[in-house]
Amino acid sequence: xxxxxxxxxxxxxxxxxxxxxxxxxxxxxxxxxxxxxxxxxxxxxxxxxxxxxxxxxxxxxxxxxxxxxxxxxxxxxxxxxxxxxxxxxxxxxxxxxxxxxxxxxxxxxxxxxxxxxxxxxxxxxxxxxxxxxxxxxxxxxxxxxxxxxxxxxxxxxxxxxxxxxxxxxxxxxxxxxxxxxxxxxxxxxxxxxxxxxxxxxxxxxxxxxxxxxxxxxxxxxxxxxxxxxxxxxxxxxxxxxxxxxxxxxxxxxxxxxxxxxxxxxxxxxxxxxxxxxxxxxxxxxxxxxxxxxxxxxxxxxxxxxxxxxxxxxxxxxxxxxxxxxxxxxxxxxxxxxxxxxxxxxxxxxxxxxxxxx
Numbered sequence: 001x002x003x004x005x006x007x008x009x010x011x012x013x014x015x016x017x018x019x020x021x022x023x024x025x026x027x028x029x030x031x032x033x034x035x036x037x038x039x040x041x042x043x044x045x046x047x048x049x050x051x052x053x054x055x056x057x058x059x060x061x062x063x064x065x066x067x068x069x070x071x072x073x074x075x076x077x078x079x080x081x082x083x084x085x086x087x088x089x090x091x092x093x094x095x096x097x098x099x100x101x102x103x104x105x106x107x108x109x110x111x112x113x114x115x116x117x118x119x120x121x122x123x124x125x126x127x128x129x130x131x132x133x134x135x136x137x138x139x140x141x142x143x144x145x146x147x148x149x150x151x152x153x154x155x156x157x158x159x160x161x162x163x164x165x166x167x168x169x170x171x172x173x174x175x176x177x178x179x180x181x182x183x184x185x186x187x188x189x190x191x192x193x194x195x196x197x198x199x200x201x202x203x204x205x206x207x208x209x210x211x212x213x214x215x216x217x218x219x220x221x222x223x224x225x226x227x228x229x230x231x232x233x234x235x236x237x238x239x240x241x242x243x244x245x246x247x248x249x250x251x252x253x254x255x256x257x258x259x260x261x262x263x264x265x266x267x268x269x270x271x272x273x274x275x276x277x278x279x280x281x282x283x284x285x286x287x288x289x290x291x292x293x294x295x296x297x298x299x300x301x302x303x304x305x306x307x308x309x310x311x312x313x314x315x316x317x318x319x320x321x322x323x324x325x326x327x328x329x330x331x332x333x334x335x336x337x338x339x340x341x342x343x344x345x346x347x348x349x350x351x352x353x354x355x356x357x
Contacts, residue, residue: 002089004056004072007037011085013058016065017072021056026090029054037086041079058082094155096137110142113150131168143179149224161236167224167246175231179220182235182242182258182276185211214238216258223247223264229254235276245282257294269306281316 001022008015024035029048032038038054040046049057049068056072058079059065065073076082096119100106103120110124113132118124122140131150136142140154143162148154152170160166161179172178187209195201218237223246228234232250235242235258242256245264250256254268257276262268266284274280275294284298287306292298299316309323322331 001035004037004074007086007089008074010089011074011076011082013074013076013082015072015074017056017070019072021072023056023090026086027052027054029057032057037074039083039086041076041082058086094137096135101138107144119156125162146179161220163219164222165219165241166222167226169225170222171227173228173230173232173252176228177231177233178222178228179236180233181216182214182238184214184216184238184258184276186214187211218242218259220244226250229270238276251288263300 001024003019004015004017004021004023005019007023022035023037026039027033027036029038029040029045030051032052032054034053034055036054038049038052038057040049040057040059042060046068055070057065057068057070058074058076061075061077063073063075096117098117100118101120104118104122106118106124107126107128109126110128112130113134115133116130117135119136119138119140121138122136124130124142125144125146127145128142129147130136130142131148131152133150134148134152136154137156137158139157141159142148143160143164145162146160146164148160148166148170149168151168152166154172155174157175158172159177164179189209191209216236216238218239218241220234220236221241222244225247226244228250229252231252232254234244234256237259240259242258243261244256245262245266247265248262250268251270251272253271255273256262257274257278259277260274260280262280263282263284265282266280268286269288271288272286272290274292277295278292279297281298281300281302283301285303287304287308289307290304291309293311296310296313298310298314299318301317302314303319304310304325305321305328307323308321308325310320311324314320314325319328320326321328322334
């Protein structure tokens with residue numbers, strides 16, 4: 001439990017009222033109990049405060065907190081930052097027991113830092129190194145010679161492949177996979193897919209061909225403060241490592257192909273798929289279900305709206321949308337024109353009839 005004073009100091013925010021009031025959790029205003037702080041950071045939540053039982057709330061600036069019958073209030077200048085701080089303080093974790101579970105399998109040559117937790121049925125491979133205070137949850141796998149920095153948190157059933165190198169404060173949600181082999185195959189002769197890509201023509205007469213595996217000799221390198229979501233997959237590089245830069249966040253079901261390099265502080269939202277050998281700059285945001293073709297670059301600061309299919313290079317700072325991805329203002333004009341098509345076709349039919357007469 002935390003006092004209002006402790007929460008306000010952690011947020012760097014102003015607080016008024018009973019600063020020694022104890023808080024055990026957070027809730028929406030209408031659902032809050034007496035020991036929870038109500039998250040009412042905009043005037044639209046005021047009505048909910050009357051319905052709930054909260055004695056304290058995080059409110060918008062200059063709110064008349066006493067009129068809501070509260071005993072204390074904290075004032076948020078940037079609501080979502082306040083949400084980050086409060087949820088971080090009040091997060092109760094997953095309840096993993098500390099220490100090394102007797103059902104864990106740890107190779108004698110693995111190195112575990114101070115206060116590392118390893119859950120039941122987890123496996124730590126030969127020569128692996130795990131930094132201090134890291135938590136390896138149940139049913140996890142850390143491959144041989146993999147390196148994980150300090151303060152990592154691997155939820156249940158996370159898999160880290162051999163020779164992966166991961167920085168400090170790494171966080172992986174259930175089922176995340178780092179270091180699977182790249183999806184890389186070749187045919188003895190030029191394949192129908194290669195011809196189709198080169199000519200943009202029909203390959204209906206192409207002969208059946210067998211696919212031969214190209215092995216992944218590279219691994220995965222991940223920087224500091226990276227988080228990856230549930231069932232996210234990051235493939236090994238073919239020769240060089242696949243790279244995820246520091247501060248980047250990958251949502252659930254994101255796929256990053258072999259040899260791809262993702263810059264620092266990028267945001268890849270749910271179900272985004274990035275093909276192999278893509279270079280992505282810093283501070284790039286790819287909305288949900290974006291698709292990126294292989295062997296292109298995306299410049300710093302690019303933002304792609306949800307569902308965008310990126311088929312060619314994108315210069316730095318551009319905001320794009322659509323299939324294929326184009327400037328957002330261009331996409332908007334294209335969409336407006338598309339909606340006008342039925343009316344235009346009717347007008348054309350009327351003009352044709354007039355001309356024929």
